[in-house]
Amino acid sequence: MDRIVAFLFGTIVGSFLSVLSDRLPRHEQVVWGRSYCDHCKKLLRWYELVPIASYLVQGGRCRRCKGKLSFQYPVVECMTGIGFVLITQKFLPPLVSLCVMVLFCSLLVITVSDMKYKIIPDSMVVSGIVAAGFLLLINNSSTYALYFVSALGAAAFFLILWMATRGCGMGLGDVKLAFLLGLWLGFPYIVIALYLAFLTGATTGVILILAQKKTLKSRIPFGPFMILGAATAAIWSTQAGILWRIFL
Numbered sequence: 001m002d003r004i005v006a007f008l009f010g011t012i013v014g015s016f017l018s019v020l021s022d023r024l025p026r027h028e029q030v031v032w033g034r035s036y037c038d039h040c041k042k043l044l045r046w047y048e049l050v051p052i053a054s055y056l057v058q059g060g061r062c063r064r065c066k067g068k069l070s071f072q073y074p075v076v077e078c079m080t081g082i083g084f085v086l087i088t089q090k091f092l093p094p095l096v097s098l099c100v101m102v103l104f105c106s107l108l109v110i111t112v113s114d115m116k117y118k119i120i121p122d123s124m125v126v127s128g129i130v131a132a133g134f135l136l137l138i139n140n141s142s143t144y145a146l147y148f149v150s151a152l153g154a155a156a157f158f159l160i161l162w163m164a165t166r167g168c169g170m171g172l173g174d175v176k177l178a179f180l181l182g183l184w185l186g187f188p189y190i191v192i193a194l195y196l197a198f199l200t201g202a203t204t205g206v207i208l209i210l211a212q213k214k215t216l217k218s219r220i221p222f223g224p225f226m227i228l229g230a231a232t233a234a235i236w237s238t239q240a241g242i243l244w245r246i247f248l
């Protein structure tokens, strides 16, 4: 029962996260703006906004203009639902659970925004840093300096890359994201995370170029690879017996 409640709550939060990841990069009104169809711009009614169910009932199309609705909506809603089930399953102290949820949501919005618009919203980096900072204060008060130095080191590394490539390879958003991930994971896990990010990012880049979907000059958003690497490193660090870094 608890799992079902956590999942349903997660899907509702997830539909809001989808809105955030579409509107933050476009600097649109986030809280008060009503949801509308991307094609015909008509405002959606409440029964068209039920997470997952509306998408399935309407066959993935807008009820009025029959335009295709993005697959992003049910996917983000599902992922948030599953994420919330996994987080609440850990029976962490309420404040810790809340911080992990905020961190999870921030990273999910960053992933979608970066994939779709190649923009990492500052507000989501800030909310992630606040959540990671709170987790540090709650659990690792004796070693927080190490995490802060890890964050600065990761950000400095990406800043150098950004300056060396003159903004063609990395963006400033990647620098800020590196700070957030460094603060969350600390040393040495941040190194593992970034290593995995470069490995998967480079592999994907080569595959896309070979498949002729991209050229050497096109920029592939790197944020999702950093977050994927961080999530993998976090799971691995949990295996190593460090409780609070639980992501999944």
Ligand SMILES: [Zn+2]
Binding pocket: 037, 038, 039, 040, 041, 042, 062, 063, 064, 065, 066, 067
């Ligand atoms: Zn429409």
